[in-house]
Amino acid sequence: MKHLLSAADLSYEDAILVLDTAKQLAAATEQGVGKLPPLRGRTVVNLFYEDSTRTRISFEAAAKRLSADVINFSAKGSSVSKGESLKDTALTLEAMGADAVVIRHNSSGAPHRLANAGWISGGVVNAGDGTHEHPTQALLDAFTLRNHLRNGEGDLRGVNVTIVGDILHSRVARSNVLLLNTLGAKVRLVAPPTLLPYGVEDWECEVSYDLDASLEGSDAVMMLRVQRERMNAAYFPNAHEYSSRYGLNLTRMNRLSESAIIMHPGPMNRGMEISADVADSQRSVIVEQVANGVSVRMAVLYLILGGSESM
Amino acid sequence: MTHDFEPQVHAILDSSDIARALTRLAHEIVERTQGATNLTLMGIPTRGTSLATRLGQKISEIQGSPVSVGAIDITMYRDDLRSRPARALLPTTIPPEGIEGRLVILVDDVLFSGRTIRAALDALSEHGRPELVQLAVLVDRGHRELPIRADYVGKNLPTSRAEKVQVNLIEHDGIDEVRIVRES
Amino acid sequence: MTSYVIKDVAILDGKPTDIVVKDGVIAEIGSGLAADQIVDGSGCVALPGLVDLHTHLREPGREDAETVLSGSRAAAMGGFTAVHAMANTNPVADTAGVVEQVWRLGQEAGLVDVRPVGAVTMGLEGTALAELGAMADSAAAVRVFSDDGKCVHDAALMRRALEYVKAFDGVVAQHAQEPRLTEGAQMNEGVISGKLGLAGWPAVAEEAIIARDVLLAHHVGSRLHVCHLSTAGSVEIIRWAKSRGINVTAEVTPHHLYFTDDVVESYDPIFKVNPPLRTKEDVAAVRAGLADGTINIVATDHAPHPSEDKDCEWTAAAFGMTGLESALSVVYETMVQTGLMNWAAVADRMSVAPAQIGRVTTQGQPIEVGSPANLVVFDPRANQLVDARKTVSASRNTPYAGRTLPGKVVATFYRGKPTVLNGELNA
Numbered sequence: 001m002k003h004l005l006s007a008a009d010l011s012y013e014d015a016i017l018v019l020d021t022a023k024q025l026a027a028a029t030e031q032g033v034g035k036l037p038p039l040r041g042r043t044v045v046n047l048f049y050e051d052s053t054r055t056r057i058s059f060e061a062a063a064k065r066l067s068a069d070v071i072n073f074s075a076k077g078s079s080v081s082k083g084e085s086l087k088d089t090a091l092t093l094e095a096m097g098a099d100a101v102v103i104r105h106n107s108s109g110a111p112h113r114l115a116n117a118g119w120i121s122g123g124v125v126n127a128g129d130g131t132h133e134h135p136t137q138a139l140l141d142a143f144t145l146r147n148h149l150r151n152g153e154g155d156l157r158g159v160n161v162t163i164v165g166d167i168l169h170s171r172v173a174r175s176n177v178l179l180l181n182t183l184g185a186k187v188r189l190v191a192p193p194t195l196l197p198y199g200v201e202d203w204e205c206e207v208s209y210d211l212d213a214s215l216e217g218s219d220a221v222m223m224l225r226v227q228r229e230r231m232n233a234a235y236f237p238n239a240h241e242y243s244s245r246y247g248l249n250l251t252r253m254n255r256l257s258e259s260a261i262i263m264h265p266g267p268m269n270r271g272m273e274i275s276a277d278v279a280d281s282q283r284s285v286i287v288e289q290v291a292n293g294v295s296v297r298m299a300v301l302y303l304i305l306g307g308s309e310s311m
Numbered sequence: 312m313t314h315d316f317e318p319q320v321h322a323i324l325d326s327s328d329i330a331r332a333l334t335r336l337a338h339e340i341v342e343r344t345q346g347a348t349n350l351t352l353m354g355i356p357t358r359g360t361s362l363a364t365r366l367g368q369k370i371s372e373i374q375g376s377p378v379s380v381g382a383i384d385i386t387m388y389r390d391d392l393r394s395r396p397a398r399a400l401l402p403t404t405i406p407p408e409g410i411e412g413r414l415v416i417l418v419d420d421v422l423f424s425g426r427t428i429r430a431a432l433d434a435l436s437e438h439g440r441p442e443l444v445q446l447a448v449l450v451d452r453g454h455r456e457l458p459i460r461a462d463y464v465g466k467n468l469p470t471s472r473a474e475k476v477q478v479n480l481i482e483h484d485g486i487d488e489v490r491i492v493r494e495s
Numbered sequence: 496m497t498s499y500v501i502k503d504v505a506i507l508d509g510k511p512t513d514i515v516v517k518d519g520v521i522a523e524i525g526s527g528l529a530a531d532q533i534v535d536g537s538g539c540v541a542l543p544g545l546v547d548l549h550t551h552l553r554e555p556g557r558e559d560a561e562t563v564l565s566g567s568r569a570a571a572m573g574g575f576t577a578v579h580a581m582a583n584t585n586p587v588a589d590t591a592g593v594v595e596q597v598w599r600l601g602q603e604a605g606l607v608d609v610r611p612v613g614a615v616t617m618g619l620e621g622t623a624l625a626e627l628g629a630m631a632d633s634a635a636a637v638r639v640f641s642d643d644g645k646c647v648h649d650a651a652l653m654r655r656a657l658e659y660v661k662a663f664d665g666v667v668a669q670h671a672q673e674p675r676l677t678e679g680a681q682m683n684e685g686v687i688s689g690k691l692g693l694a695g696w697p698a699v700a701e702e703a704i705i706a707r708d709v710l711l712a713h714h715v716g717s718r719l720h721v722c723h724l725s726t727a728g729s730v731e732i733i734r735w736a737k738s739r740g741i742n743v744t745a746e747v748t749p750h751h752l753y754f755t756d757d758v759v760e761s762y763d764p765i766f767k768v769n770p771p772l773r774t775k776e777d778v779a780a781v782r783a784g785l786a787d788g789t790i791n792i793v794a795t796d797h798a799p800h801p802s803e804d805k806d807c808e809w810t811a812a813a814f815g816m817t818g819l820e821s822a823l824s825v826v827y828e829t830m831v832q833t834g835l836m837n838w839a840a841v842a843d844r845m846s847v848a849p850a851q852i853g854r855v856t857t858q859g860q861p862i863e864v865g866s867p868a869n870l871v872v873f874d875p876r877a878n879q880l881v882d883a884r885k886t887v888s889a890s891r892n893t894p895y896a897g898r899t900l901p902g903k904v905v906a907t908f909y910r911g912k913p914t915v916l917n918g919e920l921n922a
Contacts, residue, residue, distance in 0.1 A: 021399065021400050024402060031438060037388060105808065107808040107810040116763075130810070197689030205769070255681075304397070306387070
């Protein structure tokens with residue numbers, strides 16, 4: 001694959017390949033191998049227009065562990081914040097010899113422009129674009145689900161995943177709905193009507209406004225971050241009503257089956273969509289998701305840059 | 312227009328030949344390592360790992376004690392990474408005893424240019440420093456491109472570059488045999 | 496002045512004939528006619544010069560995108576002999592001074608009638624009426640008033656404007672977009688916007704304003720014009736209003752006849768426009784509405800933008816597409832080739848009716864002896880590969896770039912002088 005712009009770019013075979021590759025890379029890390037050589041001589045640029053230390057560090061670690069050279073371009077204090085256009089920044093990166101650009105941007109579709117406008121020749125990895133997609137998040141979520149529920153092998157056929165929160169504004173939700181379906185899982189979305197996108201009935205998933213009814217039969221519950229400020233645009237009356245109707249608290253968590261896991265892409269709004277007890281409970285795999293992020297991003301970078309320039 | 316290019320195939324070793332070769336290799340290894348107790352066999356995936364497992368079994372029958380067996384994937388250490396799109400990674404399994412200070416014998420099915428073995432040496436070095444590294448192969452077909460040689464060879468098979476040596480093993484291909492395929 | 500004879504040209508849907516243009520008027524129509532210069536019209540169609548009720552010429556203020564001169568040239572190239580220049584310039588055309596400036600620039604260019612549109616409110620701010628009367632009385636003789644770019648969303652203010660312009664037979668042309676329902680909107684609100692993660696511009700934001708405005712117009716006895724109508728619901732509301740005898744007219748752009756919102760999946764900002772590209776049901780409805788006359792006219796909403804405003808990510812890009820040069824070909828492809836309209840209907844929607852709405856007496860006249868010689872000769876058999884680098888407009892943001900459009904303007908006559916001859920600008 002040349003670019004990873006959307007989870008929809010991955011066929012079933014591609015997705016399994018990424019997960020299997022991530023598994024081998026995670027094993028290598030566990031075996032104490034420091035650096036792996038396949039990206040030696042390649043330059044990966046992290047182009048982060050949105051503040052996101054966690055994801056940027058994850059990509060940086062992934063690239064460095066594969067022996068790539070990493071250049072970080074973040075919005076603050078660079079020519080980017082002085083109003084340089086995406087095009088001019090891209091042309092500069094091309095001149096600097098970027099083999100791949102990992103881009104996080106607040107404008108949906110910015111990675112598509114970068115990949116298709118003819119400004120750069122390298123691969124583009126979408127690290128989150130506006131409210132559109134975050135494909136590596138969906139991959140690390142699938143990797144985590146597979147490790148816990150399918151013994152780290154194969155696909156996610158028969159796994160029931162419930163995603164709760166601000167679906168309307170969530171790029172994590174969009175990527176997950178696409179990828180989970182590709183891998184054979186069943187997805188259920190839960191949110192108040194105001195936080196569901198127009199046309200969500202056409203998506204490959206069930207939709208519900210009722211969290212309590214939806215927990216039944218869930219193998220995994222993925223909580224999405226909900227910003228308190230959304231109440232100022234009348235998406236819900238106040239934070240208290242939101243969390244009492246849609247928050248995952250201990251009572252709700254205890255109704256899940258023994259083996260069900262709790263996930264969150266972070267950063268969490270403790271007390272809003274997820275209570276502190278739940279976040280810190282045994283069932284929560286939130287910290288593990290972060291670790292898996294590095295292996296999965298290593299897999300993506302390896303598959304994009306570890307061979308000949310792609311088909 | 313169709314070409315009737317039937318590649319000429321002929322079997323060089325059948326299953327009993329292979330079994331005999333492996334038995335002989337096992338005996339050679341026991342003899343030359345003088346019954347060392349820090350022996351670790353590391354197979355190179357895919358077929359090298361099955362051979363390493365079989366060898367390990369035979370050695371442990373001969374010695375009367377279990378032999379440590381693992382696998383070392385060389386995909387990321389190849390020197391021709393950029394010639395094809397990124398290849399799928401294969402499993403690396405380091406046995407509990409590790410390789411540090413051990414007598415490591417790399418096991419592979421065919422020794423040809425020697426580049427695979429060079430990559431295996433690099434991969435191995437990430438996991439520790441063996442006391443000694445040796446190489447056992449089922450078939451040595453010549454045409455080395457690097458200064459690499461095998462310590463234990465099942466069969467020496469002089470071949471031409473145009474030929475391809477195909478090793479089939481029950482674990483992967485349902486049958487044990489070694490064939491030479493000549494494209495005409 | 497040189498006289499011209501256009502030979503063997505079909506006047507609308509008629510049989511081939513000759514037309515003599517002399518001293519600024521159509522002098523003769525018949526066969527075997529002669530004049531100083533021959534224009535070969537064989538295989539072509541002659542239409543009255545096109546009249547655009549909705550163009551952005553960007554001057555004063557954004558001459559980097561277009562000027563009255565470059566826009567006039569683009570208009571002539573597209574077969575237009577009159578354009579109405581929208582008021583959202585810098586400074587805004589909300590006083591007699593600015594509209595007279597634009598009018599004068601049009602005269603100097605001398606390629607099309609440039610009819611300045613006056614703003615409805617001062618500075619387009621939507622709070623106080625602009626000098627509507629002064630603009631009407633000025634040399635520019637403004638009759639069409641619009642805050643286009645923005646909606647006159649305050650109901651009380653819209654009512655006042657509708658009432659006030661009656662004094663000089665003016666018309667308010669509304670850009671229907673309820674601002675509170677379209678904050679931050681990027682594309683049509685639909686299945687595709689949900690999938691692409693782009694904020695939606697719902698159809699109801701257009702329809703709700705149109706519904707309100709037709710009722711207001713009815714209540715105060717005014718005429719109303721609706722700009723760039725884009726949804727099936729809007730067509731229904733106009734149809735209903737007309738059935739009640741309400742004096743409302745409506746326009747549709749060529750791009751809303753041609754594109755659906757799935758082209759946005761490429762995230763290419765060339766397709767970003769306001770109102771946005773809609774669904775295929777909407778496109779079918781506006782085509783049917785134009786065919787049956789519910790939608791009175793085609794207006795281009797020609798919106799030039801410099802390349803840096805389109806060569807970027809979607810949310811940073813400006814809204815708008817150029818349209819003067821491609822309009823007739825697009826209408827030909829979407830309405831004539833599909834059998835929905837004949838040439839007479841095209842002439843009505845693109846020349847006669849817009850001239851009437853804008854009260855432009857010298858335009859939109861029938862092609863007959865004595866009429867002012869404002870004509871376009873169109874060859875339907877030619878095809879054009881649209882090349883963005885070769886636009887006559889100063890801007891390159893045409894959504895048809897790389898596509899082949901049918902037909903080509905072979906000649907345009909403005910007051911008897913050819914502004915386009917042999918398919919090339921003659922100015």
